Amino acid sequence: MDETVKDDHGCYTEHGVSGYGIAAKLSRKEAMNDAFVKNMAENMMLSIAQKCLELGARCIGHIKSHLKTEAGNIKADTIGVSHGSFSTGNLTHPVNTLYIAINSIVQGIPEDAVKAATLEGMHEVADHRGLSVVKEKEHTYFDEFDFVASKKDYIKQLEEQLAGGSISDTDEGE
């Protein structure tokens, strides 16, 4: 990505809209098929949305996620608890590790609260499903990701971008 030049505060801040993004690596001892991953991602989106509402959010803009694995990618999102959560994509085989990027945009609460809800929702659902959060990093882009790259190169790129995690960088212990 090109260097981004910020001119001013966002117009959206006047309307009380705040956003938070995080990328993380999650792993599980038992392999996860796509039904498991989709269900987990959908629940994660709803959990984050619910936590935002509990913290005082008036409207969920969106909670979106993109999950990358060596067996394919999955996308899950919600525009609010009452609207439900939806996912698309497939995995060709079960996986033990996945990379998730979450983007939460909410109206009515400050960025710190969006961050708290996003992290709590992600950890809570991951823990409940037996996944451990191996690494996480705020405001991480997967920009160097190239969808035609070999699986090896693609995992290497993701690992490099998660290196030096700004929130946690736990040993994998795998």
Place this chain on the structure above:
Amino acid sequence: MKITQIAGFLGCGKTTLVLKLSRQLAGDNERKVALVVNEIGEIPVDGKVIEESGMMVKDIGGGCICCEVAATFAKTIYRIYKDFSPDHVLVEPTGVAVPHQVKLAARMGGRDAKISLGPAIVLFDATRPAELLDMDMLGQLVTTQVKDADIIAISKVDAVDDAAVGDSSQRVRAYNAKAEILNLSSFTGLGIDQLVDRILVWKE
């Protein structure tokens, strides 16, 4: 190079439409189409989803192209013109962008490039009209988007009944008397041909 923005509040279906519209606009290699996707959440989820479809896409993250990162957007437009010279650029601003400010930023990028502006297509989510127009919540932002629209697409019409579609149309008409209003379902494909036609014939 014609620049068309697909605007509208968060969650209204912009990314899904952009994917379908770009393929249809490209036709059978009849036109070269590039995409610019902007997200404020620091993580360009939408950009990645589109990228996987094989389209030429440029992510701009870290802020809104109508204000915070307008200069980056202008530079991107110029670079796309210089490096790829596509016939069309579809721009998906953030769900909180103001369409007339996106137009201004695109014009900035067009100072040294031969560009024209296509219509500002603004999506309005038929599944949550009252929530979007509630003045204590997002009303001011959403009505500004609706007022700036050249074409208003009532989105997700497959998910509601005819009465709800009519209700949304009536609500947005109150804020914009001139824009064409059409029904859209990216799921069934309803309205996409019409949008392609409008983009192709649109003159500033």
